[in-house]
Amino acid sequence: MTASLGDPSLHFFMTRSVARAMGISLSDALRKGELAPETYSSMVTRCRACPLVGPCQAWLAKSHACRDTPPPGCANGSVFSAFTH
Numbered sequence: 001m002t003a004s005l006g007d008p009s010l011h012f013f014m015t016r017s018v019a020r021a022m023g024i025s026l027s028d029a030l031r032k033g034e035l036a037p038e039t040y041s042s043m044v045t046r047c048r049a050c051p052l053v054g055p056c057q058a059w060l061a062k063s064h065a066c067r068d069t070p071p072p073g074c075a076n077g078s079v080f081s082a083f084t085h
Helices: 008-021 026-031 037-049 053-062 077-084
Strands: none
Touching: 008 026, 008 037, 008 053, 008 077, 026 037
């Protein structure tokens, strides 16, 4: 049985929002060649499959300063962390 994927628009913006909360500009990373379009697409798809939408949204709601780490259990945590190191 395949898990259903969440709304593409919601998860596109959640992926960008987590990146922004960590001080990462995915648009700049794409423009500079630091992030491949295929990787970006895969990030959104992984987010769409993640069961932690509620906790992620709560993390984002509390995120007022730049964070060093992604939300706990983030499906894209390793990708985001690679940009901060």
